[in-house]
Amino acid sequence: MSSRIPVCAPFFTGKERQYVLEAVDSGWISSAGEFIGRFERAFAALCRVRHAESCANGTVALHLLLHAWGVGPGDEVIVPSETFVATANAVLYCGAKPVFCEIDERSWVLDVDDALARVTPKTKAIIGVDLFGVVADYAALRARLAAIGRSDIKLIEDAAEAAGSTVDGRPTGSLADAAIFSFFGNKTLTTGEGGAITTDDVELGARLKFLKNHGMDSKRRYYHPELGFNYRMTNLQAAVGCAQVEAAADLCARKQRIGERYRSALAGVEGVRFAERPKNQNVVPWLHAVIDDRLPSEAARDELLARMLEQGVETRPFFVPLHTFPYFTDTSPLPRTERLAARGVCLPSGGGLTDGEVDRAVEVFLKCR
Numbered sequence: 001m002s003s004r005i006p007v008c009a010p011f012f013t014g015k016e017r018q019y020v021l022e023a024v025d026s027g028w029i030s031s032a033g034e035f036i037g038r039f040e041r042a043f044a045a046l047c048r049v050r051h052a053e054s055c056a057n058g059t060v061a062l063h064l065l066l067h068a069w070g071v072g073p074g075d076e077v078i079v080p081s082e083t084f085v086a087t088a089n090a091v092l093y094c095g096a097k098p099v100f101c102e103i104d105e106r107s108w109v110l111d112v113d114d115a116l117a118r119v120t121p122k123t124k125a126i127i128g129v130d131l132f133g134v135v136a137d138y139a140a141l142r143a144r145l146a147a148i149g150r151s152d153i154k155l156i157e158d159a160a161e162a163a164g165s166t167v168d169g170r171p172t173g174s175l176a177d178a179a180i181f182s183f184f185g186n187k188t189l190t191t192g193e194g195g196a197i198t199t200d201d202v203e204l205g206a207r208l209k210f211l212k213n214h215g216m217d218s219k220r221r222y223y224h225p226e227l228g229f230n231y232r233m234t235n236l237q238a239a240v241g242c243a244q245v246e247a248a249a250d251l252c253a254r255k256q257r258i259g260e261r262y263r264s265a266l267a268g269v270e271g272v273r274f275a276e277r278p279k280n281q282n283v284v285p286w287l288h289a290v291i292d293d294r295l296p297s298e299a300a301r302d303e304l305l306a307r308m309l310e311q312g313v314e315t316r317p318f319f320v321p322l323h324t325f326p327y328f329t330d331t332s333p334l335p336r337t338e339r340l341a342a343r344g345v346c347l348p349s350g351g352g353l354t355d356g357e358v359d360r361a362v363e364v365f366l367k368c369r
């Protein structure tokens, strides 16, 4: 049997190695050095925002942002239950309460009606998650919050999975009050570990920079007027990031091409569906995800994934809905999210996949289901 197809390997386009060596040779390997500012400027330009703040990873980016906005004990933050755990953990790190909402039956991103129904006087923020690259409807959220007189609620875009996607031509990162990204090894753009916060609010940007650098006074070294964090990205990570941002158009085009190949190969297969993409979005898929409505249960889905692995095709299940975890307090059932998540399969998704590998993944999926 031919070699195993990985679920999502990073894809390097050549400059990563050169830039990392330049960073090493410069002696700047920690959180100062030329690649950090260069990466932040390039990433801000990519997202068409005024400010991008690099961070050690996406999770701390989200924590830093919530902290900067004063989210704390007694506050609630609405989060779709179908997301990576970090989205809600960052809320808990602030001492606030994640309140979980349903995802939409067809696009699988946060259900705007359901999210709005969960707004209370304690709600401080809503985190829309751009699941697998499809973008949540921030314009609708903003309009609906305005209509109920709650424009004070911050809109946060968790764009960790949606680098490169656009809505009416506007890139992710620019669609809410602020956005966070992850550059983990399997994300569309990677720095190994890394993250960023993007915003047009330059005052917020300055505050994020201060807080992530131990809260050190910019005029008086080693004077710290408030509690800060060490949430900085290193110059080595930023060097990889510079190469990835330079190649972003190619990386995103690869993801889209692979996505289209999956969609056409599985079109018309009974029970199998992809996320519906709103017409005004140009989606760069992160993981190529399908829901198989023929699967009777989560156990059956997991057996399918095990059979596929035996045939050399790595996959992932959808995220287990967060409201089912023992340490979150909002555990009210979300039947739609539970049903969808249990039947979700993420097919091999790396930007370096060949057409032959995509075809083999499809063949194995069809044979094993």
Ligand SMILES: *Cc1c(COP(=O)(O)O)cnc(C)c1O
Pocket (backbone or CB within 6 Å): 057, 058, 059, 060, 083, 084, 086, 087, 129, 158, 160, 161, 181, 182, 183, 184, 194, 195
């Ligand atoms: C990857 C991811 C994050 C953060 O990931 P890090 O590993 O901390 O960089 C946050 N939210 C979502 C939805 C993600 O997929």
